[in-house]
Amino acid sequence: MSQSYNRGTVEDFGRWREFSAGMWAWIFHKFTGWVLVGYLFTHIAVLSTSVGVDPASAQAGSDLYTSTISGLESLLIVRFLEVGLLAVAVFHILNGIRLLMVDLGVGLESQDKSFYASLLLTGAIVVASVPTFLGGKLA
Amino acid sequence: MSTQIEQQETETEADEETEPEVESPGERRRAQRDERQAIEEAQRETEEASLDDENTITLKVFRYDPEVEGKQEPRFDDFRVPFHKGMTVLDALIYARDHYDSSLTFRHSCRQAVCGSDALFVNGKQRLGCKTQMSELDDPVRIEPLPHQEVVKDLVVDMEHFYDQMEAVEPYFDADETPDDKLEEQRQTRENREKVKMSTRCIWCGACMSSCNIAAGDNEYLGPAAINKAYRFAMDEREGENRKQERLRIIEQEHGVWRCQTQFSCTEVCPKDIPLTEHIQELKREAVKNNLKFW
Numbered sequence: 140m141s142q143s144y145n146r147g148t149v150e151d152f153g154r155w156r157e158f159s160a161g162m163w164a165w166i167f168h169k170f171t172g173w174v175l176v177g178y179l180f181t182h183i184a185v186l187s188t189s190v191g192v193d194p195a196s197a198q199a200g201s202d203l204y205t206s207t208i209s210g211l212e213s214l215l216i217v218r219f220l221e222v223g224l225l226a227v228a229v230f231h232i233l234n235g236i237r238l239l240m241v242d243l244g245v246g247l248e249s250q251d252k253s254f255y256a257s258l259l260l261t262g263a264i265v266v267a268s269v270p271t272f273l274g275g276k277l278a
Numbered sequence: 279m280s281t282q283i284e285q286q287e288t289e290t291e292a293d294e295e296t297e298p299e300v301e302s303p304g305e306r307r308r309a310q311r312d313e314r315q316a317i318e319e320a321q322r323e324t325e326e327a328s329l330d331d332e333n334t335i336t337l338k339v340f341r342y343d344p345e346v347e348g349k350q351e352p353r354f355d356d357f358r359v360p361f362h363k364g365m366t367v368l369d370a371l372i373y374a375r376d377h378y379d380s381s382l383t384f385r386h387s388c389r390q391a392v393c394g395s396d397a398l399f400v401n402g403k404q405r406l407g408c409k410t411q412m413s414e415l416d417d418p419v420r421i422e423p424l425p426h427q428e429v430v431k432d433l434v435v436d437m438e439h440f441y442d443q444m445e446a447v448e449p450y451f452d453a454d455e456t457p458d459d460k461l462e463e464q465r466q467t468r469e470n471r472e473k474v475k476m477s478t479r480c481i482w483c484g485a486c487m488s489s490c491n492i493a494a495g496d497n498e499y500l501g502p503a504a505i506n507k508a509y510r511f512a513m514d515e516r517e518g519e520n521r522k523q524e525r526l527r528i529i530e531q532e533h534g535v536w537r538c539q540t541q542f543s544c545t546e547v548c549p550k551d552i553p554l555t556e557h558i559q560e561l562k563r564e565a566v567k568n569n570l571k572f573w
Contacts, residue, residue, distance in 0.1 A: 154402060156402075157402040157403065159542065159543065159546050160542070161540065161541045161542025161543065161545075161546065161555075162491070162541050162542070162543055164541075165491075165539055165540070165541045238540065241540050241555070241559060242540075242559060242562070242563075243563075244556060244559050244560055244563065247545075247553065247555060247556045247559070248553075250540075250542055250555075251542075
């Protein structure tokens, strides 16, 4: 809405400290959604440069695909990014289920609790996944 | 709700004058007035002295007046008001206006959460001034006009756009068929009444609209209050199928229910506890059911 003057931090996201559960859920859902879209394009871009099967080198384990993946996996930053990707995806899935419930009109009174539950569950799953992602030896 | 405890106003009018020696009625009136002023002055002094104890609350009130030079730059004024049990935000504002600054401007009328005039932005949340207890709020209490609406002066915002949106959903009962005898009652089933009950409680205060992030960015979005109004009539079984189809056409347009992104901000702030998001979601389902046909 048009403003006759600037009310500064009163408006919108300057008030993030006062946001309630539903608002945070919305912000996180948008954020994780865009991250997943970004990942999808990166994923396609990276993998499309490493296709093309040469049976002989595939046998030897030195074809383009295998070397690309193992090259990425040898970088510590990629390991951490994978954990982050899991966190983002899990939250988006769980909150997506929550939103499905909201759309079906189920349990709207406890929408804040289901948001906290999805946060906690995301945290637990991410922590449990850390050994898998960071455990294998680099390079 | 204002549960203001009546202040025992000490009768300042001196009952009967002690000296009847004053001759002219004008002089007597002046003498009476002087006496009254002296008493009021003394009262105010004792009142201000009593403010020094810890039973006071500090208000930080948003001030802005585009028509007065020197007040065009928005600022916050501090008011120290005496606290009493049951004091509401509106009571405190009225006290500040009556005792400190008569130019402090805000809307209020019924003082019992019915008229919907005094929705304010108190300590970062849209609340009804007359329904919010001062004891529930952290000191200092920051009072601002509703966000996302143009400020006219101090705490008064322009509600025109909000009213336009309310009118846009045709918020009146309009049945397809009226009984032959115009005076005959148009009865509603108990179940149907229960269904729309919460939605009828809206007092047009505009708190939900102000809290809605989507409505802030999309002027055409009907907004929670208007959609709730539409729900109240679309769900009323007495109106008939034709009218319902017309209502759904308004509801399911691009800037109707589909703009809602279920942030629950409106439900959170509604002073009448209307489950706004629930109503909007139900209308979304209604719109889908109305348009999707698999047979």
